[in-house]
Amino acid sequence: MLNACRLGLVLIPASIAIGLIIFYIVKSDQNIDEEWKTESNVRRDTRAGSIEMGEDDTVVRLNREFEKYFATTDSLTEEQWKNALPTPMERIQMSLDERQYCVIHEKLDPKSGKFPRYWGYVVIRASSNATRPYLHHSAAHFQTDGDVCAQAAALFERTGSRTLVVAGASRFAVQGNLTSPCQPPNALADAAHNNETMFHLMNVAISEAMSAHPPSYRNVFIQWHGMANTSCPASDIYASAGARSTNFIYQDPEAPVNKIVRAVNRVSGSDLAKTPAMDSNCRLQATTNVFGRFLNGVTADQNITGDFVHIEQKQEARDDWEMWTQALEQAFAIIPL
Known part of the structure; x- marks a missing residue:
């Protein structure tokens, strides 16, 4: 039996709670508490390639384990994908619980060795x-x-952030080159361009929960992406607010996207990061990202809020977790507990 979950904010579709495993992480001198290892059956997994993991990167190890059970490229039929999407009832029924620090995931399918949905x-x-x-x-x-999944996990943990949402399927998981009904010609399983996924639902639910209890600070939602080294020749890091290069948001020095770009360039000592206003030739501006559009209240271009930050990175930049940690720490102040 798992112990009762205690967390600050849990958003669980009530009708599917029976199919979720919820547990909490307690730091110990060994970084992973014995209760985590035994109760949740999550093994220590220290694979990190060439990336140096810090002693506090327990969520990265968790991510490494979970990725084993995600849907990989060309692993699903269209029918399997459609059957796995959240139902209308699962989209409506959400519960809030004011307790402690939690991880929410599906139970593994013992036959397939994957998360079933x-x-x-x-x-x-x-x-x-x-x-x-x-x-x-x-x-x-x-x-x-x-x-980028491990990178997002590391930066979430290292910077004392509030939430982390990771999609559980490759954007090309569905066989047959099928496209998203929301935004063709994007792939059917592309969580950045399909508003039917649990990834999108959870991001929206977190945003709405934060809006329901307005804090004294501005919420910032960072979505991490990786681009090919041949993309956007003038930019190693391309950060956008989900808006085109001419949008007023890039003229606001307090906009989160501009704060991040300045901090990255300051920490790296070079001109690594750019916004669409600085490199208008790059087309990776995230103007069609479904969560970005939700936060920005698009379609009206003047509605851009700046709360959404979409970050594209080439390999060297996305592997430099320490640079990103320092940049985010400089860009965003600590709020005293």
């Missing part, structure tokens, strides 16, 4: 433990964007 996972840190409770991280593109 490819939903990914959510981590929510209690507000009492979050030094930057207004920062929220997500990764939509498992497998195809490099190691």
